[in-house]
Amino acid sequence: MDNSGLFWSIVLWMIVWGAVGGVVTPRVYLRKDLATSDAKLAGAFVGAAGGPFGLVPLWHWAPVLRGRWTLWPAVAAVGLLVVAFDLGDPSNLCVTSGAFVASQLTNGLIMGTIYGLMALGLTLIFSILRVVSFAHGEFYMIGGMVVYYTTAVWLPGAPPLLAVAVACAVTFAIGAVFERLFLRPMYSGGVERPIEYAILVTFGLAFFLQYTVQALAGASPVKAHRFFDFPRLRLPGAHDPWLLKSSAANLTLFDTVSISNPRFTAALISIATLLALLYFLYRTWPGKALRAVSQDQQAAAVAGIDPDRMNMLAFALGGMLAGLSGATLVQAFSWLPQVGMLPALRSFVIVVLGGLGSLPGAFLGGLIVGLVEAAGTGCIPDPQRAASYIPAYGMIILTLTLLLKPTGLFGRAE
Amino acid sequence: MKERLLGMLGIAAGVAIAFSASGALAAKCPIKIGGMAPLSAPGAVTGGEAMRDAMTIAADEINAKGGLLGCQVKLVVVDTEGLPERGAAVMQKLIDQDNVAAVGGGYHSSVGIASEQVAHEKGVPVVFAETWNDQITASKLPEIFRIAPLSSEASAVYSKFAATVPGVKKVVIVTENTDYGIPAAQETAAGLKKAGIGSVTFSVDIGTQDFSGIIQRVKAEHPDMIITLTTGEASLNFEEQAAENGTGPGDLPFFCDQIGLESKLFWTNVPDGNYCFLSRVGLPPAHYTAVSKSFLKRYVARTGKRVPESYAFEAYDSIMIIAKAIADAGSTDHGAIISALEHISYDGALGTITFPYGRNNPPAANGKEDKWWHQFPEPAITVVQYQKKGQDSTNAPVVYPPKYKTGDAVFVNQ
Secondary structure: OOOHHHHHHHHHHHHHHHHHHHHHHHHHHHHOOOOOOOHHHHHHHHHHHHOHHHHHHHHHHOOOOOOHHHHHHHHHHHHHHHHHHHHHOOOOHHHHOHHHHHHHHHHHHHHHHHHHHHHHHHHHHHHHHOOOOOOHHHHHHHHHHHHHHHHHHHOOOOOHHHHHHHHHHHHHHHHHHHHHHHHHHHHOOOOOOHHHHHHHHHHHHHHHHHHHHHHHHOOOOEOOOOOOOOOOEEEOOOOOOOOEEEOOOEEEEOOOEEEEHHHHHHHHHHHHHHHHHHHHHHHOHHHHHHHHHHHOHHHHHHOOOOHHHHHHHHHHHHHHHHHHHHHHHOOOOOEOOOOOHHHHHHHHHHHHHHOOOOHHHHHHHHHHHHHHHHHHHHHOOOHHHHOOOHHHHHHHHHHHHHHHOOOOOOOOOO | OHHHHHHHHHHHHHHHHHHHHHHHHHHOOOEEEEEEEOOOOOOOHHHHHHHHHHHHHHHHHHHHOOOEOOEOEEEEEEEOOOOHHHHHHHHHHHHHOOOOOEEEEOOOHHHHHHHHHHHHHHOOOEEEOOOOOOHHHHOOOOOEEEOOOOHHHHHHHHHHHHHHOOOOOEEEEEEEOOOOHHHHHHHHHHHHHHOOOEEEEEEEOOOOOOOHHHHHHHHHOOOOEEEEOOOHHHHHHHHHHHHHOOOOOOOOOEEEOHHHHOHHHHHHHOOOOOOEEEEEEOOOHHHOOHHHHHHHHHHHHHHOOOOOOHHHHHHHHHHHHHHHHHHHHOOOOHHHHHHHHHOOEEEEOOEEEEOOOOOOOOOHHHOOOHHHOOEOOOOOEEEEEOOOOOOOOOOOOEEEOHHHOOOOOOOOOO
């Protein structure tokens, strides 16, 4: 970094004033008898973005902290960080090359979409059952394994989308059976300490699934073939394909943004699934029933909704969403029985960031995590450290979320 | 009377000694030899399983020939998980609980460095099969022997080969944050610099799946060649994702990890990996010894693979050389085995293995660096290249060094 002193000075200034804002703002609001639920987060962002010049007016006028009081200071804080980076490392690729930034951000959005889908499953389970499923990564793994075995071993040459459908059915079935056998005792009074029980039993499921698959399939990495190859295109012309250039495995837009085929396909399927899920939740009776149970289980029961069936549906659907994520990514990554560990960890970060039980929060959280990981990997000056810190980016987000807004961006206080 | 009593006491003592001696001899059977291998993530499981199979073949072969010192040999395989703390723990277990005579195997350098200290404290001989870090032998521990190549020698092959590739001025090295990857990258970079070739190194954590961010940075460097020093599944992920992004083996000279020598695994996970260069430790097929051929036959029959990997050859030889040392020593005493190893000449699958430098002939006294202590000085390292999609690595031409060359390299960017 050319001017590391300047960069770190600005970052330190942001951290100090962010901390001051996060600590003092709730106290100011409490003293003024105002709602303090968003005071910590808003105070931190205003402090980080504006320092004392932002905090003093905030404390003086103490406005009602609606969403824009968090959003715009957050944008300003990010902007200040970007400016600090520009000044601190002007020769960095992220500063000098718009094409590079565009590629990284596109990658981040694509992967964030897929992460978000997996996290949606986890938050759906929590919103209905109030259970954190520690077997979520294993559903992801099984989804991928089923697609591989369907297309390469059991029915070679089978249409990939059929294999994806099979993976969805298998993971849905596993989730349904597991919920019926092991989680239902939690609600029927058969278990003394339901929270601890749920943690242990989902951990047990995780180990069982992982080692069963390892015993059956072995530990060698496998990979499904690309679902389809891109056609070879050169637009607007073969001699100058500035708009779009595609090969079997890759697509390049505007000579700038490079997108690999498997990720593009996975992102498309994720978006289609998200839209289908939204339709299911908002336009179908079972979906509305699920949402009713997530809001108030007892009231839903009084209204005639069977909570046991909704619990089973939620766990099965949540597992299926993780399985679907795996089913789409098995063409992008080498697949092992242990492949689900990192994505599961990432899902927990996303769910905490977005808010436990919040579906839009999970999706937005996925996008944020995807972008942060892409930005970090692309912009950290030292190439020997950039990718090594990938797991840390999620942990930093998790820590900040727990400090500033423990309920997450869209979470509800219990 | 007195003489008769003394005589009877003497006979009784003699009988007691004979029984106790035979009891002691019976207690030493079976002779246990430890085998270390990574059999679960984040270790390189594919490598570990290959080594386990190879070591088991060695143990079975020894027993089929009547065992050692009148005893059957029992191979005790332990899972290091590729983690140094786990490696130290399993070495402790092998020594304290299993009472092994010696230990063979070993894949990850970080495990080697951690576990050799434990072996040294207990005075137990170890023959490392696939741990490359120079420090493992440079530490000059009396118990430690190695038949794998030195990392610095292997890196020299990369840099010397890169110097023969036309038009290479800049190389990107992608390595892993391990005791193997970091020094290997440094040594390779130093060798490239000597050859007048610049380099940039990116490092990732072991087991990384998503390389999209790093690949964009690699592309932004506009390299003339890429060298992969990541191992196991991470290397497969990187190689295929690089290919999907237009910067793979089909786009520029690209050195893949040796796990790619397992052809079926490689083509399943890296379908766009044609024209990859790979380094192979051990004799090329045309130079196989009778032992190499015999092992190959057994290994193929046991595993269904088309050819043993280099680490399989090494693992096999590590157990066989321990067996020979025990036979030469006529004892399972650790000190005697160490002494036997120092004087050994073993015709194995890797060729004729000796350890010319040690206590009796220090490296420094011969103008050699400490890293040559108890080091097999001449493991053959060749470079092969896949030149046809789906090709078996045994049919891939050896393109370097000239001593073993069987065909010309194809440089895709020429």
